[in-house]
Amino acid sequence: MPKYAANDLSRSVEDYLKVIYHLTESGESASTTAIADVLDLAAPSVSGMIKRLAEAGLAEHQPYKGVTLTKDGRHAALRMLRRHRVIETYLVSHLGYTWDNVHDEAEKLEHAVSEDLVERLSRALGDPRFDPHGDPIPAADGQIVDVSTTPLPDIPVGESVTISRVDTGSAERLRWLAGAGLVPGVRITMLDHQPFNGPVTVSLNGARRVVGRELAEQLLCTRPE
Amino acid sequence: MPKYAANDLSRSVEDYLKVIYHLTESGESASTTAIADVLDLAAPSVSGMIKRLAEAGLAEHQPYKGVTLTKDGRHAALRMLRRHRVIETYLVSHLGYTWDNVHDEAEKLEHAVSEDLVERLSRALGDPRFDPHGDPIPAADGQIVDVSTTPLPDIPVGESVTISRVDTGSAERLRWLAGAGLVPGVRITMLDHQPFNGPVTVSLNGARRVVGRELAEQLLCTRPE
DNA sequence: CTTTAGACTTAGCTATGCCTAAATACGCCG
DNA sequence: CGGCGTATTTAGGCATAGCTAAGTCTAAAG
Structure with a gap:
């Protein structure tokens, strides 16, 4: 018998997931410190929350070894991811946001919107499968497509590829990329690698x-055939 | 020198305000019990919060006599009212919500949206001055129009009036009224009062x-000239 | 003028989720 | 294999915001 999906998680729990x-x-498990770094919290706070997540059946914890999500936890995380990406897409296409300034707004809204609103x-967007950064939007049932991509620097000279995903949250980088026309969907040809x-x-x-190497690493491309 | 508007109130504080x-x-002051009833909380919880609101300069409390808002408190309350009504209007006109099912969604979103998003x-709505229930939407600076209205039962027989506001949060009542065509903006003529x-x-x-008397009391009308 | 019901407040507890300080485990290096 | 540094957990606090139980005030009725 499937557990009832706990649909009323706290904001904190949702963020941790x-x-x-x-x-x-x-594939690896997440370390306490890594989580603390991302959420900008002290490590003991994370230790405590991990314990609560494990008790709630959302995560599995091997003390000193890291934490992974259970099926329930992964499902809840995918729900949040769907919310976030649908909201970002909506803000950009219907409310004049640009891809570099939607993140914070979506970060707050994703905890407040109902399933219905998402x-x-x-639907108002035509059920898009990718958000403005090219990240796949999980379906309502949690299905997420896995597009195989290659970081731009790994593309050989002479090959033409399509930028499919921009993997940075930095507003400055996103603004520069938009200015340079380097956005998802655009077709480019590799001319040169500097050593x-x-x-x-x-x-x-x-x-x-x-494009500098570090930034180029964040441009994920799909190769022909 | 004007105080900086405290822009980061907790969800609870915003609800109380x-x-x-x-x-x-x-015009009267609000009693502890009245607040507790609306928020569905125990009276002591309200007592405690009133104390905190007073300490924060958002409310004034005369023990055993009730509570009123300070200028800051009123300003924050009007900001929430604006958010709520703008959101309700948007949900109805752009996302297919009906006026009887927007309330709960708006109630959650109003705590999450940024000033910018509101x-x-x-703007996307053309800066409307009234929400779908006919309630005035405070301007961004807190200005709110005061439309003088008369409850439907006080309209004399033979007079024609415009429904300007529907003062109920009950989804059932709102659905019935919409079905009957009794919505803000509609012109009606009083035919009969039963004693x-x-x-x-x-x-x-x-x-x-x-229309039954109790429901009719919630239909607020504007009279000609 | 007293009594008393109901409104209101105080006292003290709970849960969440954060913190710092201190203790402990892991794993690598010599 | 032992020690040491880093990661992690435990212990103990704090703030917010809720609760129940008990005490206190107000005001209306006798």
């Missing part, structure tokens, strides 16, 4: 763009 | 509507 979800996406927002972690040069619509 | 604002609109919503607090009969667009 989201962070743990992100930290464990690559679905209305999604020793130097910049890469790409062309888009005939124009040249030089 | 709203309730005290409503209870004191008619102004964007308002002993009996129902009133009105015509709208040639149709007759019989």
